[in-house]
Structure formats: structure tokens, C-alpha cells
Amino acid sequence: MINIREATRADLDVLCEVGCETYREHFSAIWSLAGMQSFLNQDFSPGTLSQSLESASHLWLIASDESGRVVGFSKVNWSTPAPLTGKMGAELQKIYFLKSEAGRGYGKQLLRFICNRATERGERLLWLDVLKTNSNARRFYKDFGFQEIGEIPFKTDLAEIGMVVMVCELSR
Secondary structure (H helix, E strand, O other): OOEEEEOOHHHHHHHHHHHHHHHHHHHHHHOOHHHHHHHHHHHOOHHHHHHHHOOOOEEEEEEEOOOOOEEEEEEEEEEEEOOOOOOEEEEEEEEEEOHHHOOOOHHHHHHHHHHHHHHHOOOOEEEEEEEOOOHHHHHHHHHHOOEEEEEEOOEOOOOEOOEEEEEEEOOO
């Protein structure tokens, strides 16, 4: 069981730390060291995170274990057009957990929480994109009720990989 709460500006340092750690754990194979650092400097910089945390268009969530240790986080962008269809919905931009916490059901708990919050806001769709090569994540989202609707380009400084766009209709 995890505790989920909305992140605030006070969580800036922990988001930066856990964001960089989880991204390195999961995606270091697709970037060079310099490319990875450049991406992290942009995506998880204090300035970028601070601006995003203060925006009403974004929801950052912190997931902690029973001892209070932060084990993961997510970022949702409200009322964003989905690629390929243009349908408006909530975009699940980030949902990351420390690799040491995999297989505990935390992802499902956080995703359920996000679906409930999106439904409360009147969003009709939750969408995301996931690396084409990440079959475990794609299976996880399919099992949750997401459908693959197509692919969009994505490349790092090492490779062109592609992303699969997945959508989940939210019930009211």
C-alpha cells in the first residue's frame, strides 16, 4: 500500500532526486551519458519543476511507502489533445517508480488514483505515450484498460525508437 498526495513546491528537491534516479534506472540504455544528463537537466531542473508545480494545468503526485519514503511520482497534464486523434483528455506524462519497488502493485494504485482524479475533473479520456520497445509497460497499460491507437516518433541522441500512443476512456 502506498500513500499518494499532491506534490507542492516543498517537494521540489525530492522530485528532482527521485525523477533523475528513476529515469536513469529505466532509460539509461537509450541515451549516451551526455544525452541523459542533458535531458535530466532540462526535464528535472529546479526551474522547470518549480514552474510546472505552480501550474494549474499540471498535477504532480508523490507516492510514499508505509515508512514515508518516496518511491515514485507522476505528472498529469489536464485537458491536452491526444496525438493522432486530437481528442482532449488528461495526459499521463510521467509515472515512475524506483526499480526496487517494482511488482508491489504501486503502479495500479497510482493509476487508479489518477483515473479517479481525472474523472472528478470531468476529463473523458486518459492518454499516454510509451516507448515502443517497452513491452512490460505496454502490457501493464493494456491490462488496465488502455488501447493502443498508433505510433509517434521519438528519438534520443543514440537511437530512433518511437512511442506507442495509448488511450483509456474514463467513465463518469
